[in-house]
Amino acid sequence: MADTMQFDLVSPERSLASLQATAVQLPGADGDLTAMPNHAPTITTLRPGIVRVESPEGNAEFAVTGGFAEVTATGTSVLAERALPTSEVTQDILDGFVSDAAAASENATAENLDELAKRTVDIAAMASELGLSVKG
Amino acid sequence: MPNLKDLKNRIESVKSTRKITKAMQMVAAAKLRRAQEAAEAGRPYAERFNAVLGGLAASSGGDSAPKLLSGTGSDQVHMLVVMTAERGLCGGFNSSIAKMARAKAEELIASGKTVKILTVGKKGREQLKRDFEDQMVDHVDLSGVRNVGYDNAQGIANDLIHRFNEGEFDVATIFYNKFESVISQIPTAQQVIPASFDAPAEGAEEVSTVYDYEPSEEGILATLLPSGVATQVFTALLENGASEQGARMSAMDNATRNAGDMIDKLTIQFNRSRQAVITNELIEIISGAEAL
Numbered sequence: 001m002a003d004t005m006q007f008d009l010v011s012p013e014r015s016l017a018s019l020q021a022t023a024v025q026l027p028g029a030d031g032d033l034t035a036m037p038n039h040a041p042t043i044t045t046l047r048p049g050i051v052r053v054e055s056p057e058g059n060a061e062f063a064v065t066g067g068f069a070e071v072t073a074t075g076t077s078v079l080a081e082r083a084l085p086t087s088e089v090t091q092d093i094l095d096g097f098v099s100d101a102a103a104a105s106e107n108a109t110a111e112n113l114d115e116l117a118k119r120t121v122d123i124a125a126m127a128s129e130l131g132l133s134v135k136g
Numbered sequence: 137m138p139n140l141k142d143l144k145n146r147i148e149s150v151k152s153t154r155k156i157t158k159a160m161q162m163v164a165a166a167k168l169r170r171a172q173e174a175a176e177a178g179r180p181y182a183e184r185f186n187a188v189l190g191g192l193a194a195s196s197g198g199d200s201a202p203k204l205l206s207g208t209g210s211d212q213v214h215m216l217v218v219m220t221a222e223r224g225l226c227g228g229f230n231s232s233i234a235k236m237a238r239a240k241a242e243e244l245i246a247s248g249k250t251v252k253i254l255t256v257g258k259k260g261r262e263q264l265k266r267d268f269e270d271q272m273v274d275h276v277d278l279s280g281v282r283n284v285g286y287d288n289a290q291g292i293a294n295d296l297i298h299r300f301n302e303g304e305f306d307v308a309t310i311f312y313n314k315f316e317s318v319i320s321q322i323p324t325a326q327q328v329i330p331a332s333f334d335a336p337a338e339g340a341e342e343v344s345t346v347y348d349y350e351p352s353e354e355g356i357l358a359t360l361l362p363s364g365v366a367t368q369v370f371t372a373l374l375e376n377g378a379s380e381q382g383a384r385m386s387a388m389d390n391a392t393r394n395a396g397d398m399i400d401k402l403t404i405q406f407n408r409s410r411q412a413v414i415t416n417e418l419i420e421i422i423s424g425a426e427a428l
Contacts (some may be wrong), residue, residue: 010184012286012370014177030351043188043376044350045359048307070188079185081363108367 005037006075011083024076025052035071042071048122061086143406154395162389168381175374182371204361207330208306213250214303219312220260221380222279227387234263236323237311289370312372313379321379
């Protein structure tokens with residue numbers, strides 16, 4: 001059994017990571033999941049949260065604001081709307097995420113109001129994990 | 137015969153034009169590199185995205201599919217999204233897109249369809265305004281944007297989806313220039329709503345894989361389709377950005393060369409006239425001396 005798999009993290013603007021990983025923890029829309037080599041093929045949407053990658057060379061963490069992940073037996077690809085290493089997340093960037101989510105909530109329809117409210121909460125949860133706080 | 141001073145001024149003016157075109161060419165070359173890098177950086181995302189979305193779309197066709205995928209069931213109202221540059225002086229770049237969009241619009245109008253036009257970039261708007269003033273619904277101004285980001289694409293896509301949901305149109309097509317090389321940009325029309333995908337390559341491994349979907353296949357499709365529109369718009373914007381700089385670079389290269397030819401020609405003319413003037417003066421002196 002292979003003990004590593006290919007992990008790719010891409011955003012529309014750039015490719016952030018492409019490496020061999022032993023495990024990837026994903027913030028799935030329905031709950032966190034960890035993908036390891038030989039995982040059953042899965043496609044899941046992501047909520048705002050943190051992707052944690054464990055690899056022989058060390059661990060890495062990325063903040064994502066949504067998107068989806070494709071897990072197969074030999075690899076995991078995360079296609080994030082916006083993604084950046086957690087070390088680069090500053091209060092300003094976080095405030096940007098929050099105001100985007102707030103702006104989206106304002107012209108929400110009845111159908112996606114819940115979804116957008118959840119999004120705001122998810123961002124706040126992500127912020128506290130990173131040791132930052134959301135204003136207001 | 138223009139006099140010497142006129143010729144001299146003319147040469148100076150062409151020389152400064154050449155300096156400007158040369159500078160523009162070099163700026164375009166530098167920008168082209170950046171635009172090309174951006175286009176290449178965006179490619180993996182778009183490719184994977186389309187592969188996954190294509191697979192999903194293929195497996196979940198049918199009546200229950202979201203409207204963004206299956207369409208409204210009619211193709212009466214067409215939305216043409218014409219993406220051009222904000223600036224001119226880039227050869228046939230803007231005209232080729234406008235020409236293609238105009239042909240398409242005329243064809244649709246001739247077959248009794250309703251056409252609406254949304255322009256991105258000032259130049260396309262200027263070119264299409266004369267013929268299709270009444271069809272213009274909106275204009276997206278990107279002149280203040282230095283580097284096109286995913287946010288810009290998302291803005292355009294959200295606007296499109298919003299209009300689609302309001303029932304403003306049935307089919308949306310984007311027009312842009314696909315970047316082939318510095319000397320070749322291909323005007324391309326791509327239908328984005330309802331979504332269309334390239335058929336997966338023969339024997340692609342994805343075909344045989346059965347995925348688990350979380351939360352559900354429909355749920356994922358519903359979330360991904362709007363992003364799919366944004367991704368396609370973003371890819372188009374990036375390709376357009378690279379194409380614009382490429383077109384400008386080769387246009388300015390031509391202009392620089394033409395200016396050089398012009399300077400050579402004018403210089404020869406200038407030297408001839410000067411010779412003629414000197415000869416004249418000599419003749420006058422000699423015949424004056426002989427008369428004495």
